[in-house]
Amino acid sequence: MEIALLGNPNTGKTSLFNNLTGSYEYVGNWSGVTVEKKVGVFKNKQDYLIDLPGIYSLNPLSRDEGVVTNFFLTESFDKLLNIIDASQLERNLHLTIQLLEYGKPVVIGLNMVDVAKNRGIQVSPEELSKALGVPVSAVVARNGKGCDKLSDLIVKEQTSNPKVNLIDYGREIEQAIDKLTELLQGKTEHSTRWLALQFLEGNQYVKRYLSQLIDPDLLADLVQAVEQSVKKAYGVKSLDQYIYQKRKEFISRIVFAATERKAKKVVPLSERIDAIVTNKIIGIPIFLGLMYVMFELTFDWLGFPLSDALDGFISGPLTSGIESVLAHLGASTFIHDLIIDGIVAGVGGVIVFVPQIIILFFFISVLEDSGYMARVALVMDRIMESVGLNGKAFIPMIIGFGCNVPGVMAARTIETPKERLLTILLTPLMSCSARLPVYALFVGAFFDGYKALIVLSLYVLGVVVALLLAKIFSSTILKGETSLFVIELPPYRLPQAQALWRSTWDKGKGFLRKAGTFIFAGSAFIWLLTYAGPSGLNVPMDKSFLAVIGGIVAPILGPIGFGTWQAGSSLITGFLAKEVIISTMNIIYFVPDQASLQGIMANFYTPLSAFSFMAFILLYIPCLATVATIYKETGSKKWTFFSMGYALCIAYFIALIIYQGGKLLGFS
Structure with a gap:
């Protein structure tokens, strides 16, 4: 059953x-x-x-x-x-x-x-x-x-079909229902009363279904005649409003008979909390404060110790064990280097950040399950409305913090086409979990005392840039009326352990699945690009195909602080998936038995260029999966290429301001 x-x-x-x-x-x-x-x-x-x-x-x-x-x-x-x-x-x-x-x-x-x-x-x-x-x-x-x-x-119990005509909708509606029932005789297994009422209410899905069974012109004439007679007889604005009123009258009688109300002695705790967290002045600072604490837990208090322990296991016992197995099997130098320097270094370099990602997903699940995320959308509505959107558009952006793909898809819940398209174009600017390994690498190397603050600033930067672009786009290329924002605030609840685990695991397993498939294959391919070059195989890395590819874009990246072939190569491979940036760096900078990657990075970046690089990663071209989703959702090559082009331009512009502005202010 x-x-x-x-x-x-x-x-x-x-x-x-x-x-x-x-x-x-x-x-x-x-x-x-x-x-x-x-x-x-x-x-x-x-x-x-x-x-x-x-x-x-x-x-x-x-x-x-x-x-x-x-x-x-x-x-x-x-x-x-x-x-x-x-x-x-x-x-x-x-x-x-x-x-x-x-x-x-x-x-x-x-x-x-x-x-x-x-x-x-x-x-x-x-x-x-x-x-x-x-x-x-x-x-x-x-x-x-x-x-x-x-x-x-x-x-277990047998339940009979309910009485479908609980409500008498009046002579005009009931006659229309009888007429449709007669027309549908023998053509459907569904309740003809339900089909008729949904059709008269304006349900487009039911209208399309009935149009396959009854002449559409006959349906249109029927609904027009009924609406005119109902408006004339009862003075209502529309047919669906009249049906709603009849239901409301019936429901009011039921509620009166089935409920007993007592005087409310105190204001509910939920309302008292809402008076603070949804306050138009302190609501956003409270949200930023919670995000800061979340990032402290993710990148400092809990996340880094766990990541360091996992890194020690991968680079120590696991790598040694794999090397022993390879030696026992008599693997060639090529196979040894491919597995150790390519796959283990590439995949392992991403896997070490899994604890931080799981911790972040856990706290996001806590905020969602507690009912707080709906309050964030409400708090943001005033700002969103000022830039041509409404608070509902912030929900896909929040989802985009986990992954931009479902964030873009979640824009389907937005009713107006203009706001839906605008949300699709801007959601990829939200900092997804795939960017977290990049942040973790650089904040650990250059901003040890300010990890949470630096990561929070990147999240805020993505939101601010999205809002500014929303204002520009909604005033120029995407003009249109802004819809009203209506949201129900759920009661605050203490999240259940089982629900939290399921929610966290459902978010985190996608990252692990990607590491075991896409990043695995990508790491092997990237290592092969470092192994081969125009002059043959087993060439020095700076003479490899990867160096040649990265060297093409390196001069363009110079003004924003990281004009090296290594950075260029990482950004190009990062288009496939943002995690591949870390895989590429681990392969490029991998030095057996020497300093960790974070220690090596100090030879290639300064704190200023590191922050510029992270800002560029945040804003530049969405990953391949997100681009494919944008095309699927918009059905337009024009808007898909626009989403890639504007993101690349704005990323370069922001990184240029950060790096050149920082140099003028004396930062290094």
């Missing part, structure tokens, strides 16, 4: 999913969208739970929200499990009504009854069940209370 899990955003759907399923598997993304397709196995090992995106209505505003309607129209499943927030009952029931109208068996999980109680709201599951005609079970998904009972209810 397959059961679909639905609910509004921030109703505890993920916690409920984790509590009901004994195991889970990620099945990529839903077709054409960024939303993850997640299927869990119930603890009885027989039934499956399909986690659908959090939505407020089956009438979608974005492609990501359209996943649910498309699922209802094209997929086969047996039951619906609807989770609702007891403290926000009236708003949540709008989705519930639409699910009941779909006609499949429904079970309701009444979540956050503890939160509702603290707010003076007592909801009766029995009265709610009686009013809706479907089973209702109270749960506290965060700690698992009541989840076993809910699981038995949805899996």
Whole structure:
């Protein structure tokens, strides 16, 4: 049996999913969208739970929200499990009504009854069940209370199809439903009442579905006639507004019958915290302060000791062990050098930074799961609006801190085409995790006492440059109206250990997978470029093909502080993936049994040129995967090449200001 899990955003759907399923598997993304397709196995090992995106209505505003309607129209499943927030009952029931109208068996999980109680709201599951005609079970998904009972209810008990005509929408709407039902006779297995109501509300997915079954002109005439009659009879502005009002009237009666309210004695803790962290004056400094502490933990207090220990293991026992195995097998000098100087040095040079990346992902997961990240978007809305965007555009940028690819894809949630394109173009300026090994290498070598401050400055630099460019682009090449920003602030929650582990691992395993495949192959190829040259094989490194390639761009890089073939080679290979910059440097600068790479870097860079190099890495051409994603999302070669060209120009301009300006100010 397959059961679909639905609910509004921030109703505890993920916690409920984790509590009901004994195991889970990620099945990529839903077709054409960024939303993850997640299927869990119930603890009885027989039934499956399909986690659908959090939505407020089956009438979608974005492609990501359209996943649910498309699922209802094209997929086969047996039951619906609807989770609702007891403290926000009236708003949540709008989705519930639409699910009941779909006609499949429904079970309701009444979540956050503890939160509702603290707010003076007592909801009766029995009265709610009686009013809706479907089973209702109270749960506290965060700690698992009541989840076993809910699981038995949805899996073991037979639940009949709900009554789809709970609401009388009035003569005009009901006649239109009857007319569409007559036209659809024998043409669909779906509830014709649900299809009709969704069509009359303006659901474009349902409209396209019905257009395949009924003459589109007939549909257009029908909806126009109904809208005119409803406007004339009831004085409403639109048909969907009228349907919404009828549902709201019905829901108000249910809420009145099923809830008991007591006077709220104190302001909830969540509201008191929000008064501080979303304050228009101190909200951003608080966010920057949290980021600074996060970077201290990542790059100094916890991260560097762990990375140093891992580096010691890779460069010591692991390398010695591999050399012993190679000697025992009688490997040739070529194979020995390829494995030790190429693969181990290249891949190992990236792997040593895994602890820092995992730590950073962990703290980002903490901020997400606690509910704070939604507050960051709210705080940023005023600034984003001033540059032609809104706070929703900052969410893909935050995602871009982990990886630019899903960040670019997350722009699909933005409704207006102009803002969506602008967000796609600017998200690659966010400092992704692939750049972290570069930062870690240079701050460890040149900024030992200021690691967190330097890394924070780079993150801030990326955001500031993105905002300035947003203002320029929105005033010139991408003019258009800015949409309104609406976001629900979830209640603050103490993150669960299991959820944190899953979230951190899901973010970190992509980095490890890349190290074991792409970077592995890249390191071998880069070493071969250092081994061969125009004059033959086993040439001095500065006579190799890699030196020739890097030497082409080296003169251009001179004014920004790092005009060497080594830097040029690293930047070129970094287009494949930013981690490959570290692999390339480890191979180029690798000296067996001598100083670490950080110590060697002092011979080639100064603190000023090192900071200029990091700023250039932050801003220059996005990696190959991000470029491919930009092309896929925009469908335009013009905008894809524009994203590469402007990034390269702005990176050079900023690095030039940093290096030449620093020299004028006396920095070295």
